[in-house]
Amino acid sequence: MFSERTLRDDVETVRATHAPDCLVLDADNDFETIPPAAAEDLGLLADSLDPATYPTEWLPDDSPALLVRYAGGTFTIGMPGDGTVVWTRQTSPPTVIAKKRAEGTPEGFLDFLFAEAFVQLGLDxxxxxxxxxxxxxxxxxxxxxxxxxxxxxxxxxxxxxxxxxxxxxxxxxxxxxxxxxxxxxxxxxxxxxxxxxxxxxxxxxxxxxxxxxxxxxxxxxxxxxxxxxxxxxxxxxxxxxxxxxxxxxxxxxxxxxxxxx
Structure with a gap:
């Protein structure tokens, strides 16, 4: 489902400055949330996986099911509202992923989205x-x-x-x-x-x-x-x-x- 992506020089410079260790991947399909089994395929590329878990006490009783699943520790990459490029620290090293729809995104703007992801990772x-x-x-x-x-x-x-x-x-x-x-x-x-x-x-x-x-x-x-x-x-x-x-x-x-x- 994933393949490694080669970056243009200026984008690679941003990555090297803000998130030098991160993986940069293309997904072979679109997703709102990557199916758990497919998400676990990241384990073939990353050194390790560390699914996020958050207290259920943070959630209102009527929270959307996907949010409940995300908090509950199911390995979840991508959530509603995420854009064309997503990033996660649930892998070691962190991973930046472009969805399939990135293929139709203008080149300059897509490169900005990658660079933005690296900056966000660097801000922790x-x-x-x-x-x-x-x-x-x-x-x-x-x-x-x-x-x-x-x-x-x-x-x-x-x-x-x-x-x-x-x-x-x-x-x-x-x-x-x-x-x-x-x-x-x-x-x-x-x-x-x-x-x-x-x-x-x-x-x-x-x-x-x-x-x-x-x-x-x-x-x-x-x-x-x-x-x-x-x-x-x-x-x-x-x-x-x-x-x-x-x-x-x-x-x-x-x-x-x-x-x-």
Whole structure:
């Protein structure tokens, strides 16, 4: 199911700088979550496997089944909401995997996605939003008066914003160090700007549901774009410092205001 991937020189330089030991693989099919048996095939390429396990007490009773499985120790690579390129530390060394659909992704943007994965690995951030929120995931669930799938979507978006606050300084520096990757980063951000500006009105008129709006706004953080309210409150170093506590507080305030309106 997996084959080793050769990287272009500038992407290889990013890997060598941020995640020098990681494996880089192509998957021969698309996946949301790699089937456990196929995931275990990684053991043929990695030195060892170390499935993640998290306390069930972190999970609300109505959590999506995939999240329950992920927390329970089943070897799970990839989760809903993950992009074309995913990474994991559940292997030793860590592994970065491109899904089959990467074959249709423009070359420059795909290289950016690989480079982004290496930077994230180098930051040593959690692999998923669940260990980011930890026991506070229940508090987030209580703060959001929506169903479990919507809570999941918002949690994943908030985690992405927190990571993006930390990666974007590296991306900015590529203007000098890796201009081709910097250009891909800038171009991807420019493609978001128009819809980002229109996001408040899209939510107000019901064209975009709030979870989807949160996902879109949070995806713009790594591109260093100006966010509209209420998402602008996430674009702060305080979020980097306080992490899940800040995210839960933001959700509590935001949904309290939405209810009042």
């Amino acid at each position: 951030v959690p692999e998923h939003f669940l260990p980011f929120f930890g026991e506070r995931y229940r508090d987030l669930d209580r703060a959001i008066p929506l169903g479990p799938a919507d809570v999941y979507q918002i949690a994943a978006a908030l985690y992405e914003a927190w990571v993006g606050l930390q990666t974007r300084a590296v991306f900015r520096a590529w203007a000098d160090d890796a201009p081709r990757l910097h250009e891909a980063w800038v171009d991807a951000g420019e493609r978001l700007e128009g819809r980002l500006t229109d996001l408040p009105s899209a939510v107000a008129t019901g064209q975009t549901e709030f979870p989807a709006a949160t996902e879109f706004a949070c995806s713009a953080v790594k591109h260093d774009l100006d966010l509209p309210a209420p998402f602008a409150a996430l674009d702060t170093e305080a979020y980097v410092e306080y992490g899940s506590d800040y995210a839960v507080q933001w959700a509590e305030k935001t949904f309290a205001q939405l209810v009042e309106e």
